[in-house]
Amino acid sequence: MSMIDYNKLKENIDTTVAEEIANNNILGCSALVYQYGEKIFEGYYGNVSCDSIFRMASMTKPVTALSILLEMQHGHLDIDDNLSKFIPGFKNKYVGKIVNGELISAKPATQEIKLRHLLTHTSGLLSADLIADMQPIPPEHSVTLESYANYCAKNILLSDSPFERALYSGIAGFDVLARVVEITSGMSFDEYVRENICQPLDMPDTTFVPSDAQWKRIAPLHDKVNGENVVRHIGKATFENVPLTRFAGSCALVSTLNDYSHFAQMLLNNGNYNGVQLIRSKYIELMKTPHVPDTVAGIGPGETWGLGVRVIKDDQYLTKGTFGWSGAYGTHFFVDPTNKLCAVYLKNSYYNGGSGADTARYFERDVMTAVR
Template sequence: MDFKPLSQFIDSITSWRIPWAEVLVMYRNETVFRYRNGYVNLEERTPIDDRRIINIYSMTKIMTCVAALRLVEKGAMLLNDPLSAYLPEFTEMFVQKTLSDGEVIRERAKQPIRVRDLFTMTAGFSYDLGAPSIKDVVTRTNGKVPTRSFAAALAKEPLLFEPGTRWNYSLCHDVLAALVEVVDGRRFSTYIREEITGPLDMQDTGFALSGEQQSRLAPQYTYNEALGKPIRKDGNAYRIGTEFESGGAGLLSTVSDYVLFLNGLTNQGTSPNGIRILSPASVNLMRANYLSERIRDDFSWEQLKGYSYGLGVRTHVSKADSGSLSPLGEFGWSGAGGCLAIMDPDSQLTVMYAQHLLNNQEPYVHPRLKNIMYACLGL
């Protein structure tokens, strides 16, 4: 294994427009490569170090889906159950449609949202955190927005399409977090800590930071095209309330921490020291292809050609379409700040890539990173 091309790639992107980047590669449960370069704080020229906490944004979705799948394993709910069996506010939903003359109408949905639709982004929701009902719940709760209250507010908004008929990246997993709360009875963050991060000894992963952890939070940037440089832009716009534990984008973590969780999934649901977070059957269910050919037309992001969508993750289904060196069945997801998870049970490979830049250059960085890494491994 020669990882020099991978380190050279990290050097090239951090000399380009990304303030810092780090990659950790695990093979057969051993760390075979870890490399970082760049400045965590551009203003102070502070080099990136190994304990920095970042917003992992949508990589939260992987953990949220694992949390919910644990309840499926226990028989507490089924993927084909109607969502309204647990969250009654979703009993009667309406679909917004635009007629040929431009008139916008609302019609009663003909079929229910099912639990599986939350996992697979086929419920019909949008990602509009500025919708009237969302703004209202922020006001009514004095800026707290408990996770359960968020879901109840979203239920008042019209759907974009009939549940199960299309794919749209949306607030599905934020509702899934509320579903976990209702079915299990614990607050979502408590469930995550007691069932997943605690057993895996992930001390730096959660929805809130201690004072010491706050001191390790990496500054966040966005690249300003007019100025030709990154500028500081801290905060997480998806965390719209002090009590809102966003199952879609709310977690903070470190490279060292989150790779423990990812590697457990690579190992078919069990960590190297025997902590089981899912069964092998559930991991394979998670990385199955849930989109029909027609619905896959909606899943059209450039960097995900050759992939389909599973239960909260991309899953590799066509090497001819992707041009990727990773095998079929490789799965994972990414986050708004540019982090990337790669889980490959067949190759026994886990990768955690991190950066903290909001306009993240994902279509350029992620496919290249993946191909370089697989070539370096020689698998």
């Protein structure tokens, strides 16, 4: 049985964070590690405390994926359902092509978008490429999930036919999934997440719409400009340029270290938190199973997509089968079923964020090199 060496873990994290703060790479951060149901480590550094609330960015996506799986458990949908079953405008989508600097409709998609494609970033819907960049969503169509999804259905050309390529859909894919949850449940997405996930998991500070008291606890958004620390101000937005009224399932939750650790513990415990079975274990198994084979373009040698999560295919710092995700402002978490541990790291910074952030890789290294 592999166990974490607490002294080694603390030394690793303390040393790394001190260097990052000294180099103005972060203003502060927090970290928490659980193993075998016990809290092994909890630390707060720099300008954050246990009361700090963080903009979670794309760490919203696993919450949205779980919402889809809850609706599947309720019999309201299946991940292999066509998206057009819920939003008819997504039937008969076309793939775009850039010709002489202009985006044109090139050919019909070879198949319909399925919910599975959205969950695994293989839908071709506003993926991270030039075709997506040439199709900005007008602000008047970005106010609600309904208006956003309907605009995408009617107007957006796909980058690829579904399941031709795995390419990250930073916003659209999971906002459309959130709209599907609204349709199948009859609830607004913020209400759905609050009642079906946050309340059962004791996550009182996880929300799409912070209260006045919660806004006062939001961690400042750090940036590094010409080697110096600066604070970026985006007003009362949980994610830049995303209205609070949209409840964006891609990026718009805020949370605390302890709140999100409850979510991570539930995933580690196959849907169970504090004796409450939030979702049946087979759905957590479905989430963490690799769903995109190497034959699909865009899948690298070491990792692939589960449902809303990155899944490790080969032992690295992280063990094969580890799953989790990150956020644009530097949030990061992973769940390691083999070593029965989960770990959450939170910062809020424009500098060096996202899934490839140095701080995310350092955190993985610092935790896993302490496993004995």
